[in-house]
Amino acid sequence: DAKTTQPPSMDCAEGRAANLPCNHSTISGNEYVYWYRQIHSQGPQYIIHGLKNNETNEMASLIITEDRKSSTLILPHATLRDTAVYYCIVRVAFAQGGSEKLVFGKGMKLTVNP
Amino acid sequence: DSGVTQTPKHLITATGQRVTLRCSPRSGDLSVYWYQQSLDQGLQFLIQYYNGEERAKGNILERFSAQQFPDLHSELNLSSLELGDSALYFCASSVSVQDSNYGYTFGSGTRLTVV
Numbered sequence: 001d002a003k004t005t006q007p008p009s010m011d012c013a014e015g016r017a018a019n020l021p022c023n024h025s026t027i028s029g030n031e032y033v034y035w036y037r038q039i040h041s042q043g044p045q046y047i048i049h050g051l052k053n054n055e056t057n058e059m060a061s062l063i064i065t066e067d068r069k070s071s072t073l074i075l076p077h078a079t080l081r082d083t084a085v086y087y088c089i090v091r092v093a094f095a096q097g098g099s100e101k102l103v104f105g106k107g108m109k110l111t112v113n114p
Numbered sequence: 115d116s117g118v119t120q121t122p123k124h125l126i127t128a129t130g131q132r133v134t135l136r137c138s139p140r141s142g143d144l145s146v147y148w149y150q151q152s153l154d155q156g157l158q159f160l161i162q163y164y165n166g167e168e169r170a171k172g173n174i175l176e177r178f179s180a181q182q183f184p185d186l187h188s189e190l191n192l193s194s195l196e197l198g199d200s201a202l203y204f205c206a207s208s209v210s211v212q213d214s215n216y217g218y219t220f221g222s223g224t225r226l227t228v229v
Contacts, residue, residue: 034217043116043204043220044157101147101170102206102218104157 004088006108012082014114018075022088025069031090033064033071034102039084044104047073047086078112085109117141118221120205126227132193135224139186139207145169146188147208147218148180152201163188195228202226 005023012018024033035047048055048062050071055062061074075082087107117140127133139146148160159172163182174180177195182188192199202225206218 036217038157041202041223041225043118043206043222044218045116046217046219049217101159101162101172103159104149106156 004090004105006086006088006105008106009109009111011111011113012075012078014080014112015077018078018082018110018112020073020075020086020088020108020110021070022073023070024088024090027068027090028092030092032092033062033068034089034091035060035062035073036087036089036102036104037082037084038087038107039081044087078110080112080114083110083112116219116221118205118207118219120203120221120224122224123222124225124227126229127195129195129197129228131195131228132191133195133226135190135192135203135205135226137188137190137205137207137221139188139205140219143207143219144186145208146182146186147206148174148188148190149204149206150201151204151223152198155201157204160190192226197228200226200228 032049032051034049036044038044048057048060050062050064064071085107087104119138121136144165147162150158160174161180162170166182177193180190202223204220204223206220208218
């Protein structure tokens with residue numbers, strides 16, 4: 001899996017958009033960008049993933065640069081419950097029976113302040 | 115509720131003992147992954163099973179073993195426990211027969227404390 005670089009921490013005001021950056025300059029053409037988060041000691045939670053195009057779901061938006069060397073996860077209206085460690089991971093697509101494990105780095109601690 | 119069930123939620127045991135952690139994957143998911151999370155190590159991949167067969171191995175100690183049963187539930191066995199084995203142990207499952215490509219679904223974990 002390609003390595004990703006995230007800042008160790010970030011603060012955001014409640015109600016504002018949180019823009020979480022991730023650099024993945026060595027990403028391969030068949031590798032997706034996945035975002036997970038871990039709230040306190042709960043199990044990590046899938047947020048969103050994308051290959052080339054920008055993606056949006058009910059939780060967040062994912063903006064991937066045209067050269068795919070970096071991406072930004074956007075939480076449009078951050079709440080206190082969004083305080084968590086966010087992991088940016090690049091890897092090949094999951095395939096039934098595949099052995100490609102998900103490798104978590106240190107992630108980035110997002111603190112949403114009231 | 116993520117659909118991945120882990121039991122027990124908490125476990126306290128003494129050094130030298132053996133414990134078994136159980137995981138039931140989300141309905142339809144054939145792969146089960148085990149991760150260990152200790153305070154200073156982050157999330158470490160231990161082992162993966164797919165449809166009953168071991169598929170990938172990570173930094174799993176020889177004192178640890180796992181298996182996946184025909185009903186697809188999995189058990190992680192930890193033996194000769196040491197204080198350093200105290201950690202959160204997460205199970206995740208992935209890839210339904212519909213091949214959703216949505217990655218892993220994690221359980222809520224088992225907190226193991228070795229005293």
